[in-house]
Amino acid sequence: MLEIRQLTIENIDKINTLRKHLQSLVNKTGFEVDFRETEDLFIMSSSLNGRIFYFQFIFQVNPHKEPQLLEGNLEYEPYDPNILRRKIIKTIDFEKIDIAFENWVDIVGMYNSRSLSVEDSLIIGYQKEYSYENFEGYEFLDENFDFEQQKQLRVFLERVTKKLAEGENFENKSEVIQSLELMNGDLGKMTKSKFILQFSKTMASLRFHAFHIFVDVVEVLKKEMLKRMIVGPLEGFDNWIGAISS
Numbered sequence: 001m002l003e004i005r006q007l008t009i010e011n012i013d014k015i016n017t018l019r020k021h022l023q024s025l026v027n028k029t030g031f032e033v034d035f036r037e038t039e040d041l042f043i044m045s046s047s048l049n050g051r052i053f054y055f056q057f058i059f060q061v062n063p064h065k066e067p068q069l070l071e072g073n074l075e076y077e078p079y080d081p082n083i084l085r086r087k088i089i090k091t092i093d094f095e096k097i098d099i100a101f102e103n104w105v106d107i108v109g110m111y112n113s114r115s116l117s118v119e120d121s122l123i124i125g126y127q128k129e130y131s132y133e134n135f136e137g138y139e140f141l142d143e144n145f146d147f148e149q150q151k152q153l154r155v156f157l158e159r160v161t162k163k164l165a166e167g168e169n170f171e172n173k174s175e176v177i178q179s180l181e182l183m184n185g186d187l188g189k190m191t192k193s194k195f196i197l198q199f200s201k202t203m204a205s206l207r208f209h210a211f212h213i214f215v216d217v218v219e220v221l222k223k224e225m226l227k228r229m230i231v232g233p234l235e236g237f238d239n240w241i242g243a244i245s246s
Contacts, residue, residue, distance in 0.1 A: 002040045011061055019037070029103065040059045042057045072097075073090060074089040074090075150187050153230075154158075157183060161184070165177055181189060183202070
């Protein structure tokens with residue numbers, strides 16, 4: 001573990017700059033990742049059925065060597081769609097890190113867009129379609145929701161959840177409701193990209209299992225309510241949200 005008072009100021013600043021760059025990559029995956037970091041470790045991973053694909057960076061400094069040299073150990077798996085093995089690169093160069101990251105994201109994306117299950121394949125297609133129709137082309141100046149956006153989205157998720165809970169039963173009703181409730185609970189720490197990804201996935205599952213309910217629930221979204229809330233707080237929110245309860 002790195003100890004701050006064993007490092008030069010130059011290396012502390014380099015580590016913090018590199019850490020911020022690595023953190024910025026988390027929102028650029030286009031799929032859900034688990035993310036954690038410590039003083040000397042950064043790792044994001046994508047897990048499916050127990051198989052983990054990961055992108056990891058370890059900061060390395062020998063505090064007793066003069067001059068102190070900051071090194072990085074970049075490791076990711078897979079590095080080739082036809083060779084499911086890890087690759088290790090010694091570097092702290094931003095460009096080399098970005099190239100490796102884009103390679104890893106492309107490969108994980110290939111897996112996420114494929115399935116051996118007919119049901120999963122259809123849901124993946126629905127998710128892409130829903131996300132494209134509702135959010136394609138939107139660029140956010142800020143990936144984080146401000147207080148007013150969070151407030152409106154919480155009410156929105158609560159109304160959609162209530163509408164589903166009080167409506168007729170369908171095959172995965174409890175899973176869809178649980179997903180919406182988890183999104184509401186995690187809203188304060190979710191980026192806009194992650195919210196769009198998770199909400200699109202939930203709506204795709206709803207469409208597969210209960211198409212007529214999906215149409216009923218998202219009818220108001222055709223008026224662009226949701227994406228307007230994500231871009232910025234929605235004016236006339238009370239009038240818009242009333243449509244979900246009707």
